[in-house]
Amino acid sequence: MEVLERLGVTVEFPATQTCCGQLHFNTGYGPEAARLARRFVETFAPSELVVSPSASCVAMVRGHYPRLAALSGDQGLIDAVAELTPRVLELTELLVDRLGTTDVGAYFPHRVTYHPSCHGLRMLELGERPLNLLRAVRGIDLVELPGASECCGFGGTFAVKNADTSVAMLTDKLRAILDSGAEVCTATDSSCLMQIGGALSRQRAGVRTMHLAEILASREQHAAGGSPSGSAGASR
Amino acid sequence: MSHDMEHPPLSPFPAAARLALADTQLRANLRHATHTIREKRDAAVAEVDDWQALRESGRAIKERTLRHLDSHLLELEASVTRAGGTVHWARDGDECNRIVADLVRAHGAREVVKAKSLTTEETRLNAALARHGIHALETDLAQLIIQLAGETPSHILVPAIHKNRAEVRELFLRSLPQAPADLSDDPRALAEVARLHLRERFLAAGVGISGANFAVAETGTVAVVESEGNARMCTTLPDVLITVMGIEKLIPTWEDLEVYLQLLPRSATAERMNPYTSLWTGVRPGDGPQEFHLVLIDNGRTSVLADEVGRQALRCIRCSACLNVCPVYERTGGHAYGSTYSGPIGAILTPLLVGVRNAPTLPYASSLCGACYEACPVKINIPEVLLHLRQQVVGAEGPRTREAVAMRLLAVLFGHRQLYERAQRVGRLLQAPLARRGMIRARLPGPLAGWTDARDLPALAAQSFREWWGRGR
Numbered sequence: 001m002e003v004l005e006r007l008g009v010t011v012e013f014p015a016t017q018t019c020c021g022q023l024h025f026n027t028g029y030g031p032e033a034a035r036l037a038r039r040f041v042e043t044f045a046p047s048e049l050v051v052s053p054s055a056s057c058v059a060m061v062r063g064h065y066p067r068l069a070a071l072s073g074d075q076g077l078i079d080a081v082a083e084l085t086p087r088v089l090e091l092t093e094l095l096v097d098r099l100g101t102t103d104v105g106a107y108f109p110h111r112v113t114y115h116p117s118c119h120g121l122r123m124l125e126l127g128e129r130p131l132n133l134l135r136a137v138r139g140i141d142l143v144e145l146p147g148a149s150e151c152c153g154f155g156g157t158f159a160v161k162n163a164d165t166s167v168a169m170l171t172d173k174l175r176a177i178l179d180s181g182a183e184v185c186t187a188t189d190s191s192c193l194m195q196i197g198g199a200l201s202r203q204r205a206g207v208r209t210m211h212l213a214e215i216l217a218s219r220e221q222h223a224a225g226g227s228p229s230g231s232a233g234a235s236r
Numbered sequence: 237m238s239h240d241m242e243h244p245p246l247s248p249f250p251a252a253a254r255l256a257l258a259d260t261q262l263r264a265n266l267r268h269a270t271h272t273i274r275e276k277r278d279a280a281v282a283e284v285d286d287w288q289a290l291r292e293s294g295r296a297i298k299e300r301t302l303r304h305l306d307s308h309l310l311e312l313e314a315s316v317t318r319a320g321g322t323v324h325w326a327r328d329g330d331e332c333n334r335i336v337a338d339l340v341r342a343h344g345a346r347e348v349v350k351a352k353s354l355t356t357e358e359t360r361l362n363a364a365l366a367r368h369g370i371h372a373l374e375t376d377l378a379q380l381i382i383q384l385a386g387e388t389p390s391h392i393l394v395p396a397i398h399k400n401r402a403e404v405r406e407l408f409l410r411s412l413p414q415a416p417a418d419l420s421d422d423p424r425a426l427a428e429v430a431r432l433h434l435r436e437r438f439l440a441a442g443v444g445i446s447g448a449n450f451a452v453a454e455t456g457t458v459a460v461v462e463s464e465g466n467a468r469m470c471t472t473l474p475d476v477l478i479t480v481m482g483i484e485k486l487i488p489t490w491e492d493l494e495v496y497l498q499l500l501p502r503s504a505t506a507e508r509m510n511p512y513t514s515l516w517t518g519v520r521p522g523d524g525p526q527e528f529h530l531v532l533i534d535n536g537r538t539s540v541l542a543d544e545v546g547r548q549a550l551r552c553i554r555c556s557a558c559l560n561v562c563p564v565y566e567r568t569g570g571h572a573y574g575s576t577y578s579g580p581i582g583a584i585l586t587p588l589l590v591g592v593r594n595a596p597t598l599p600y601a602s603s604l605c606g607a608c609y610e611a612c613p614v615k616i617n618i619p620e621v622l623l624h625l626r627q628q629v630v631g632a633e634g635p636r637t638r639e640a641v642a643m644r645l646l647a648v649l650f651g652h653r654q655l656y657e658r659a660q661r662v663g664r665l666l667q668a669p670l671a672r673r674g675m676i677r678a679r680l681p682g683p684l685a686g687w688t689d690a691r692d693l694p695a696l697a698a699q700s701f702r703e704w705w706g707r708g709r
């Protein structure tokens with residue numbers, strides 16, 4: 001929020017928004033997901049651009065809404081989805097592609113490593129965008145994460161339905177994070193951060209997770225601070 | 237799906253995975269094997285400038301073929317017959333096994349030599365032949381190891397990937413008379429013992445059995461691709477050759493083969509070209525087998541074809557790239573999937589073939605990370621099919637499961653702003669006794685325990701974003 005306003009974007013937060021339906025769709029509840037998709041589309045129809053700090057939510061909207069809409073057979077929804085989805089962006093896409101900036105004037109004097117979430121990496125193909133934004137942060141010591149492209153094991157209900165396998169994957173991710181020597185692990189996806197952060201906290205590992213947006217929002221005044229984040233409709 | 241009831245349900249994946257995860261030797265073997273092949277595959281693929289175009293051709297040819305599979309199959313039958321072979325049609329595994337057993341018995345053979353074949357693994361041919369007093373000798377080294385150990389393959393290309401060489405050495409010492417007492421665990425020494433064991437049996441065998449990687453409809457040519465040369469012996473030395481092939485393995489023209497012979501070795505073993513490619517067309521007097529039978533088997537494939545989203549699974553060329561890059565497979569191994577086909581392709585193909593009712597946990601055996609789709613040389617969108625199958629599982633299990641009720645409730649909450657906000661406030665009250673410094677550390681009830689057993693859960697913030705926003709910040 002702070003970052004966007006700093007860059008001169010007018011931000012709105014439609015209070016009627018809730019969830020994009022990813023949880024339902026990924027678990028097999030298509031009709032429920034379709035209802036939430038309809039709500040999402042109606043909520044954000046008036047916005048010029050829709051930005052979300054969660055890569056997997058954006059992947060859900062851009063990757064799966066068209067199919068959900070087609071399955072519902074409702075032409076109105078199909079059209080509305082086709083009209084809206086190109087305007088739904090992940091935060092780093094908005095910053096780098098639309099606003100054409102990688103330096104958002106942030107200051108964050110800590111050793112940081114970046115976990116590219118699977119959806120950001122493979123579905124949205126965010127590539128170097130998040131890293132370029134991080135490299136431009138003043139004071140930051142950005143270190144490489146070994147085996148970065150490997151999944152952290154979250155996978156929505158996978159983390160609960162296949163808890164043992166999920167934890168086995170997570171353990172390897174934690175080892176890589178600790179090996180990197182970072183004090184902060186960041187990502188563009190809150191769900192990976194919940195998985196990784198939950199385990200770091202349980203193990204008193206001395207490493208914390210922060211969303212990329214929180215790091216970009218940090219300035220000299222609040223060297224370790226952050227700002228709350230959520231989906232917001234944006235118009236310039 | 238019409239054949240739902242004929243298959244015994246598989247054991248649930250989470251329980252099988254739990255056992256496998258506890259096996260530290262298995263974990264070490266798998267980690268080493270998958271990471272090694274991953275790096276090599278990346279390098280082999282990076283060498284090809286037009287890899288993406290090649291993948292696209294691989295996808296398109298198969299898709300086109302599957303759309304007109306019926307006419308291509310008839311063309312294949314005509315070509316094989318013209319070249320002196322005999323084509324048999326098998327509706328399911330039992331019918332296939334019966335056809336093969338009858339053919340072997342007609343020649344009075346007590347032992348047959350077998351090239352590695354997933355399709356006959358799928359039909360459990362060896363057990364069926366044993367019931368007729370016929371011994372099927374596996375000649376692929378890894379498949380032989382599995383047979384001697386009395387196990388099933390845990391990888392579609394490297395069936396014994398879960399075993400390391402020390403384990404193989406012990407097995408050979410126990411079960412092969414040719415093994416010297418001072419056998420080392422050097423792979424070359426191990427292969428040599430197996431070679432001694434197999435060589436004489438090859439020369440004595442009257443009947444050979446193989447699978448097929450491809451069959452060319454226009455010429456009737458069958459192709460088998462391998463690394464060791466044992467499949468070539470099975471398909472050339474015996475007088476009678478029986479090849480069992482799934483109906484989806486067909487490609488229309490000789491030219492199409494070129495695409496797959498580039499895609500397959502790089503994806504499978506990270507080689508530019510595979511060591512042995514055997515191609516044969518019917519029979520030729522005085523050269524190779526004098527009798528050739530091609531058994532074309534459906535065993536659920538036509539019902540997969542009827543599934544608009546699922547049918548892409550029939551494009552699979554069994555390269556195993558998706559297994560090797562899969563973070564779940566890497567940790568659980570193939571046996572946890574409970575079927576011939578393991579890893580990401582198994583998680584979709586098995587439920588498609590036997591019906592989701594009989595394998596309801598497999599579509600959930602994935603974190604949807606997408607590494608499989610990225611690696612697949614014929615662009616099977618495995619995550620898309622997994623999601624599609626999950627919808628079918630939920631449909632089959634009905635609206636009264638605990639999960640279904642919880643999901644409906646959540647959907648209602650998410651559907652109403654006031655309810656959602658009230659739920660956040662209630663949640664904050666409920667978590668108050670559990671939350672410490674923004675984290676919930678206590679064991680939560682029901683399925684959520686799966687989370688809190690190993691991880692803390694972030695507590696709801698004292699002020700939600702929407703409240704912060706609503707109060708003018």
Ligand code: SF4
Binds near residue numbers: 611
């Ligand atoms: S699904 Fe694709 S990657 Fe997996 S085995 Fe089949 S062809 Fe290979």
